[in-house]
Structures are given as structure tokens and as C-alpha cells.
Amino acid sequence: MSGELGHFALILALCLAVVQATVPLAGSYTGNRTWMSVGPSTATGQFVFLAIAFGALMQGFLADDFSIRYVAENGNTQLPVIYKVSAVWGAHEGSLLLWVLMLSGWGMAVALLSRHLPQVMQARVLSVLGMVAIGFLLFMLFTSNPFERLYPVPAEGRSLNPLLQDPGLAVHPPLLYMGYVGFSVAFAFALAALLGGKLDAAWARWSRPWTTTAWIFLTLGITLGSWWAYNELGWGGWWFWDPVENASFMPWLVGTALIHSLAVTEKRGAFKTWTVLLAIAAFSMSLLGTFLVRSGVLTSVHAFANDPARGVFILAFLSVVVGGSLAIYAWRAPHIRGGGRFDFVSRETFLLANNVLLVVVAALILLGTVFPLIYDALGWGKISVGFPWFNKMFVTFMPFLLLLMGVGPLARWKHHDPADLVRRLRLAFGVSLAIGIAFALPVYQGASALMGLGIGLAAWLLLSLWLAVRDRLKHRRGARAVLRDLTTQGRSFYAMVLAHLGVAVTLIGITLVANLEAERDVRMAPGHTYELAGYGFRFDGVRNVQGPNYLAARGTITVFDGDRQIAVLHPEKRNYGPGTMPMTESGIDVGVTRDLYASLGEDLGGGEWAVRLYYKPFVRWIWAGGILMALGGLLAVSDPRYRVRVRRRSTATAGEALAGGRA
Amino acid sequence: MTPTRKKRLILIVAMVVGVGIATALAVTAFNDNLMFYFSPSEVAEGKAPVDHPFRVGGLVTNGSVKRQSDGLTVEFTLTDTRATIPVRYTGILPDLFREGQGIIARGRLNEAGVFVADEVLAKHDENYMPPEVADSLKTAQQGGDVR
Amino acid sequence: MLRYLLPLGIFAALAGFLAVGLKLDPKEVPSPLIGKPIPEFVLPRLEDPKRRFGSADLKGQVALLNVWATWCVSCRAEHQVLQALKESGVVPIYGLDYKDERDKALRWLQVLGNPYEAVAFDEKGRAAIDWGVYGTPETFVIDKRGIIRHKFIGPLTEEKVEDILLPLVRKLKAET
Numbered sequence A: 001m002s003g004e005l006g007h008f009a010l011i012l013a014l015c016l017a018v019v020q021a022t023v024p025l026a027g028s029y030t031g032n033r034t035w036m037s038v039g040p041s042t043a044t045g046q047f048v049f050l051a052i053a054f055g056a057l058m059q060g061f062l063a064d065d066f067s068i069r070y071v072a073e074n075g076n077t078q079l080p081v082i083y084k085v086s087a088v089w090g091a092h093e094g095s096l097l098l099w100v101l102m103l104s105g106w107g108m109a110v111a112l113l114s115r116h117l118p119q120v121m122q123a124r125v126l127s128v129l130g131m132v133a134i135g136f137l138l139f140m141l142f143t144s145n146p147f148e149r150l151y152p153v154p155a156e157g158r159s160l161n162p163l164l165q166d167p168g169l170a171v172h173p174p175l176l177y178m179g180y181v182g183f184s185v186a187f188a189f190a191l192a193a194l195l196g197g198k199l200d201a202a203w204a205r206w207s208r209p210w211t212t213t214a215w216i217f218l219t220l221g222i223t224l225g226s227w228w229a230y231n232e233l234g235w236g237g238w239w240f241w242d243p244v245e246n247a248s249f250m251p252w253l254v255g256t257a258l259i260h261s262l263a264v265t266e267k268r269g270a271f272k273t274w275t276v277l278l279a280i281a282a283f284s285m286s287l288l289g290t291f292l293v294r295s296g297v298l299t300s301v302h303a304f305a306n307d308p309a310r311g312v313f314i315l316a317f318l319s320v321v322v323g324g325s326l327a328i329y330a331w332r333a334p335h336i337r338g339g340g341r342f343d344f345v346s347r348e349t350f351l352l353a354n355n356v357l358l359v360v361v362a363a364l365i366l367l368g369t370v371f372p373l374i375y376d377a378l379g380w381g382k383i384s385v386g387f388p389w390f391n392k393m394f395v396t397f398m399p400f401l402l403l404l405m406g407v408g409p410l411a412r413w414k415h416h417d418p419a420d421l422v423r424r425l426r427l428a429f430g431v432s433l434a435i436g437i438a439f440a441l442p443v444y445q446g447a448s449a450l451m452g453l454g455i456g457l458a459a460w461l462l463l464s465l466w467l468a469v470r471d472r473l474k475h476r477r478g479a480r481a482v483l484r485d486l487t488t489q490g491r492s493f494y495a496m497v498l499a500h501l502g503v504a505v506t507l508i509g510i511t512l513v514a515n516l517e518a519e520r521d522v523r524m525a526p527g528h529t530y531e532l533a534g535y536g537f538r539f540d541g542v543r544n545v546q547g548p549n550y551l552a553a554r555g556t557i558t559v560f561d562g563d564r565q566i567a568v569l570h571p572e573k574r575n576y577g578p579g580t581m582p583m584t585e586s587g588i589d590v591g592v593t594r595d596l597y598a599s600l601g602e603d604l605g606g607g608e609w610a611v612r613l614y615y616k617p618f619v620r621w622i623w624a625g626g627i628l629m630a631l632g633g634l635l636a637v638s639d640p641r642y643r644v645r646v647r648r649r650s651t652a653t654a655g656e657a658l659a660g661g662r663a
Numbered sequence B: 001m002t003p004t005r006k007k008r009l010i011l012i013v014a015m016v017v018g019v020g021i022a023t024a025l026a027v028t029a030f031n032d033n034l035m036f037y038f039s040p041s042e043v044a045e046g047k048a049p050v051d052h053p054f055r056v057g058g059l060v061t062n063g064s065v066k067r068q069s070d071g072l073t074v075e076f077t078l079t080d081t082r083a084t085i086p087v088r089y090t091g092i093l094p095d096l097f098r099e100g101q102g103i104i105a106r107g108r109l110n111e112a113g114v115f116v117a118d119e120v121l122a123k124h125d126e127n128y129m130p131p132e133v134a135d136s137l138k139t140a141q142q143g144g145d146v147r
Numbered sequence C: 001m002l003r004y005l006l007p008l009g010i011f012a013a014l015a016g017f018l019a020v021g022l023k024l025d026p027k028e029v030p031s032p033l034i035g036k037p038i039p040e041f042v043l044p045r046l047e048d049p050k051r052r053f054g055s056a057d058l059k060g061q062v063a064l065l066n067v068w069a070t071w072c073v074s075c076r077a078e079h080q081v082l083q084a085l086k087e088s089g090v091v092p093i094y095g096l097d098y099k100d101e102r103d104k105a106l107r108w109l110q111v112l113g114n115p116y117e118a119v120a121f122d123e124k125g126r127a128a129i130d131w132g133v134y135g136t137p138e139t140f141v142i143d144k145r146g147i148i149r150h151k152f153i154g155p156l157t158e159e160k161v162e163d164i165l166l167p168l169v170r171k172l173k174a175e176t
Helices: A002-030 A038-062 A069-074 A081-089 A092-113 A119-143 A167-196 A201-232 A243-268 A272-295 A308-335 A347-377 A387-410 A418-440 A449-471 A479-487 A491-516 A619-637 A640-649 A653-662 B003-033 B040-044 B131-142 C002-023 C073-088 C102-112 C126-130 C158-174
Strands: A383-385 A518-524 A529-532 A535-546 A551-561 A564-569 A572-575 A583-585 A587-589 A594-605 A608-617 B034-038 B054-060 B073-079 B084-090 B102-109 B115-122 C042-044 C052-054 C063-068 C093-098 C118-122 C138-142 C148-153
Touching: A002 A038, A002 A092, A002 A119, A038 A069, A038 A081, A038 A092, A038 A119, A069 A092, A081 A092, A081 A167, A092 A119, A092 A167, A119 A167, A119 A308, A167 A201, A167 A243, A167 A272, A167 A308, A201 A243, A201 A272, A201 A619, A201 A640, A243 A272, A243 A347, A272 A308, A272 A347, A272 C002, A308 C002, A347 A383, A347 A387, A347 B003, A347 C002, A387 A418, A387 A449, A387 A491, A387 B003, A418 A449, A449 A491, A491 A608, A491 A619, A518 A529, A529 A608, A535 A594, A535 A608, A551 A587, A551 A594, A551 A608, A564 A587, A564 A594, A583 A594, A594 A619, B003 B034, B034 B040, B040 B054, B040 B084, B054 B084, B084 B102, C052 C118, C063 C073, C073 C093, C073 C102, C073 C158, C093 C126, C102 C118, C118 C126, C138 C158, C148 C158
Parallel strands: B034 B054, B084 B115, C042 C118, C063 C093, C093 C118
Antiparallel strands: A383 B034, A518 A608, A529 A535, A535 A551, A551 A564, A551 A572, A572 A583, A587 A594, A594 A608, B054 B073, B054 B102, B073 B084, B102 B115, C042 C052, C063 C138, C138 C148
């Protein structure tokens, strides 16, 4: 029963999306207020129906209703409840439903939270969101219906892919999708503004909190994904340059550029067309990622089961959305007048350079990701682009970005005397250079040029952030006066500090783990101790353990630092039953400055096992930095100035906009 | 030319030069890091390079997996049903490594014609075969000319 | 003006490559075995391990070989289609049980019905490799001379049976 209900709700949601995409848009051109007011109610209705559909599918899993094919393929009576819930988005059809649910959720949020917008603007934004929803709903109903029936009904389901039975992966896709889908709001705002021909400071200000919110989710999603890969894949790696990872990283890079560019457009009225292009690009990258992951054109460790019909559909959809919006861009953008002037040495220039670098890196990653495809399409043979290439590109361009990150926050808008800027920063630069060289000198184990570069840049970032904070103080003496100065700073400033701090922390983590990690594959015999990075790993054998829905071989490895026992690791090899693959569950001792990591290989007989041991210094810092960045984003969104100012402006939009355009 | 225009020109030229350098770097770096894919048939015909790393994909021949006494070195043969090549790998095999399973190995050929792998990949899906492997199996079975 | 068209141009080029990339999808291509004689094999029967079933048993008649397994959900969806086909008596269906457990497979046939004349039990999936099986289910159409004439990837549906399978079987039966 719940299957039909869900299916029906999907169809109703599609009908509402069609109304939402057309009626308010038509109203915005004819000036019909009744038509425009249809937008918010259809957006809310669409969310309600999709929530019903989502609930119906979840009910199918909780009730083990294997008459629904999707449930039979991904559910199982033995599955713990948390994984029954997460199985809803564990495979293609359900994750698509989650995606659309979130899209409508963002649409509803726009409908509810943007009442103060001019009605024309709101109507157009909601219509664009409606159009995107139509595409995804059609895709789902025609090629990937999650409510398809299965007859005869099997007694037991095939169960969720064991790889996905991990708490991290229960949360990872929703976060990531929230980010991907969230860029649709920035996209809709950009298109609505393009259609109206009014790309002004007000538009940038409306768009900013939405864009930042989407970016927060994406940041957390990527961070969590990296952490999951590290925990679950048993290879100790935290980033693989896999097409699926790249698919999430490209929109993140473009989204980061967009956040910065929006700031310039809001504050200075400059870069308007560039900002619009970035907004279109960020969402296009999200869609492209979907295409790459679900069409089967690329080989990846975690691509979804593929189907050519789906690929054709997404490509067509992608062409309509991206091609259409870029065509509108080409048509409208030439008529947009440039904004505020700025000098060569100014914050605008630094932000522009940062934007260009971010986009170049994103474009290079895109190139590397689709290059095998292009190569094959031209009939030159089958290749893959190895991760060394990606690393090389990243290491070549990121240092420039990080250098700029140090200068940008200190530079003034419009004009900054170069000599003054040099004077402020030369000490910090000298100190970072010295630190970098010190870390590059081969006086200790693990020192290398890259190590020096990474640590030197991190020092540069931290020192320049400190300077930026100090710069804001009017009084330099007296704890009270300093405190008062600090508390009067806007939240957006601290948001920047926090996010940039996150970058520095991640950078330190990446540099140290990449240069100092150690790994060893060993044949371990019970009772024997093996040495790695100064730690002793004693193998205490393997025994069988019964889990809720699996059987595991559970190893015990006791770790010693000298004579002192510091940790006991329990790596596991889990077997989830016939027809599934054994899973490696690594045993990790977590620490602030280092992780000790073990994963079981094969049973070599006679109680001996092949075991992989890792020493991972500062690996946690990579994810801690990601969390700091997200917190920075959160602080920026919470800035009351968006709400207060926007509310006041709703009455005076036109005048303000004109003023913003000329500034 | 007004000062503003001049500044703008400098900015644009700088950007174009920068993007140009980026592209040039990216393309030259491709040369060293592109990993070519060969099927066992192509390797057997001597089409694969001897000194350069590449990838080879096929099915692990049934009954061919042999473990050396050190416990971590494994030897097996990889087949596309037309030709079979020997592979050696030291380290921990992926969970999905089994006889009859489609895999991709990355490494290089030694003088003795043994493919020494640095990495062995298998996919987390019973129904799955990496597209390259499926493709080369197809060509091999047709007996047609392989790329 | 031209610079505003640049992004569109870049995207169009990319979309072009993606479109070609879709065509390259390996799952779209038909089996290489089509037009080739069936690969030789001899396997124990599912229902009685002492008896054998092999390629010789398939020759001399128009027949279907269906690759299935109990762990395969799509096979369950396909089962009723096979059952209906058996009841129509148009063409004999043979099974190749792929990487499965004997008890489960026997129970499956007991509960869902047995559309097969005989089932070869390919526990290790050895024969399936020679047949170029990518996944389950797959169904091969074999003619009287023991040549594979068609391969269905994925579950058979009523449409596939009506539109492709039955016309083909009729044509093959008419051949001498």
C-alpha cells in the first residue's frame, strides 16, 4: 500500500512542480500578483508530497515490505534500524528521492524565508527551482522509480551493501546532497536576476546566506566522506581523486569562489557578470557530478549501478539546464553595466585572483576527471589519469592561492598603498619563510621541500590572520579596551577568521600526514611483535565474533610505546552472508597528533594473518580543519545583518539597487 | 588609452598568461601520469611497454592463485579468455579478490614477462565488472583486432 | 559579446564528449559470443550432483540457457516470466545456477516453481566465465546447430519475450 501512496505522491509533486515552474514566471512578466503568489504555496505543497513519498519508502524499509523492488534490493529483516533508515538513500533510486526532497525543502525555505523579497524576484526564483524539480522528478518517474513492485514477493531482501553499513555513510550522502542541491538556490537567484536584468548589491545580499548555507553542507559532506573512506576502505587513505570525490570537490571549489565573489558584488558592486557565471557554474558542477556518478561513463570505486537510459536522460537534462542558463547569460550579461572601480592593489584584485585560481583548479580537476572519457571518445585508447597528476596540479596552484589568502584580508577595498601593505606583511612573510626553510632542511627524518612549503604556508596563513585581527583593534593596550574592540567586530569578520583558520589546520594535517606517515604490510604470527614508526605492534590472534547481521573475524593487536601498552586495536573482517563481499573494518587508535591504524588482510593459515599497519600523524587535523571551515560558514550565515537590513530594504529596493549599481 | 583601461588590460593579460601557463603545465604533466590500459592479449602480443607502468585488466584464472612462502607475495594469472599473462603482487589483496573475479592491476612488466603489480583493484559488487575489463573480454572473444 | 558566449561553447564541447562517452558504455554492446558455438562445459546437476549436465545436452534443438542465482533479486522478478514461458511450451529452458548454494537454490525452485528442464550447478562460476557472463540474470538463445544467436542482459520481461524472444525462436525453429 505504501508503495502506491509514495508513487502517487511523486506524481502529485510533479504536477505541482509544473505549476510552480510556469505560473509565477508568467505572472512576473504580466504583473499578475495572483499568479505570482502561486509560487510559495506550490513550493510548500511539493515539499509536503515529496516528504510523504519519502516517508512511504522509509516505511517500506522499516516494515520489510519486499514487494517494493527497491526495498527488496537494499533492505533486509536483519538490518539494524539505523541502516534500514539509511538504506532509503543507499542506492540510486532512493538517493534520488532524497535529492528531490531536499530540492523541494530548499524551495520551501525560499518561499517561507524570502517574503520580504520583491514579489517578482521571489516568483522567478521559485519558478527556476520548479523547473529543476521537474527535471529530477521526470528522471525519477521514467528511469528510476523507487516504488516499482516486485512479484512474487521475496521472503528476504538482498540487504544494504555492507560497505554502506557505517554510521558515517548514513549521514554523508544527505549532507553532500544538501550542499549540491543548495547551490540550486544560488543558481535560481542568479537566473532570476539575469532575467530581470537587475544584478545589484541587493541581489548579492539575498543570495549570500543561501550560498553560504549550501557551502557549509558541502564542506561537512566532503569532510565526512573523507573520514569515512579512511575508516572504512581499509587503505588508510583519506582522499583518492576518485571521480565521485572530484564530483563533490569541483562544486566546492567553485562555490568557495562564489562566496568570495558575492562578497565583492555586495560590498562594492563589482564582478557582477563573473558572480552570475560562478553561480551558474557551481550548480552546473553539481549536476555534472550527478551525471558522472550515475550514468556509468566513468569507472569509480563507488559509482552507482549504471544504466545507459539514465545517462541519456541526465545528459539531456544537463544540456537543457546548463546550456539554457549559459545561453541566457550570453544574452543578458552584455547589457549589465560594470560596478565599482578599484585599483590594482586592492582587496578586489586579491579576491579576483583567488577566484581565478579556484576556478582554474576546479577546471583542471574536471579536465583530469573527464580526460579518460575524451581520450576514449577520440578513439586513442583507454587510459586513466593517476592521482599523481591531480596531486601535482594541486600542489602547483594551491600555494599561490594560500599566499593570496594571507594578503587579501589585510588589503583595503578600492585602494591600498602597496608600500603600506608590504610594510605590514614583511615580518610575517620573513618568519613564515624561515619556518618553511627550517622544515625543509634535511636535519630530521621526513623533511622535504613539500614539507617546508606546506608548513611555511600554514605559518603564513596563521600569522597574517593574527595581523588581520590586530588590525581591527583601535586600542592595543588594556585587556578591557581590546576586548571591547574585539566584541564590536562583525560576525562576518570572525567567520572569515575561523574559516581561514580551518584551511590552515587542514593544510598542516595534509602536509604532516603526507610527509611523515608510515605503512607496512606484514605477515603476523600470534605473539610476535612488529615495529613501525617507533611503536611495537603485538599480534594477539584472531577470533570469530557474531555481529547483528554479520560474522566477523576479529583481530587483537596490542600497541606498545617502548614497554608501555598504549592501545589495543581490533581490526575486523566481516562477512555479511552469501552473495555479498567480505568487508574490512579497520582498527584505529585515535589521537590528536597521530592515529595508529591496522587492517586485516587474509588468513594465511596456522593462525597467521596478513596485516596492514599504518602510522598516520596529524591525520585528524584534516577533518578538524573542515569542521572549522563549516563553523566559519555557520557564523557568517548567523550574522543578523542579513535579516535586519534586508527587511528594511524590502520597501526601498529599487532606489538602493540603483545606488548600488553606480557605486 | 586611459589609465583604467590600461590597468584592466594588464589584469586581463596577466590572467590569460596565467591560465595559459596552467594549461601548458597540465598537459605536460599528463604525459608522465597517463596510465594506459592494456588487455592480456595485447600484453601477450608485446604491445605493452616494458619500462613504463600501465594497467592491465582481466579475470583471475581459476586455480592459478599461488602464495609464496613469505605469505605476502601472490602469483596468479590474468586472462581475457584469449591470452593469459602471469602477475605477481606483494601486499594485501582487496577483499573482493577471488578466482574468476574481474580485476585491474597497476604495475609494470619485468624482463621475464611477469607483470609486477603495485596495486590490485576489484570492485565492491558481485555483478560488477570494470568497463575496461568487460570491453577487452569482448574484443578478445570476438578474436578481433585489439586496439 | 563573444566572451559571454565562451562558457556556452566550452559546455557544448564537454556535452559532446559526454554524449559520445555514453555510447561507449560497455553494457550496451552485444555479447561477443553471438554467432559463435556454445562454450564447452560439463557441470553437476543442481537437483542431483551425481548426474551431469553439459554443452552436449544443449545441442540439436532450439533452447534457452538462463543464468540465475538465489542472491539475485532481478532473477526473482524474472522467474514468473520464465515460468509462463515454460507453461506455453514454446521452447525448453535450461538453467545455469551461478555462484550459489545448493540448498537455497533447491528451496527457491520448490517455492517459486521450476521452469527449467535441467539446471547446471556452477558453484565456482567457472563455466560462466567461458560464457562471458557479466552478471545475473542473463539469457542465451541457442539454435539447433549449437550456435548462440542472442543474449539478453538483465531480467526477461513480458515485452522482451513477446517482441524479441518469441519471433526469434519461431525463426530458429524454421531453420534446418
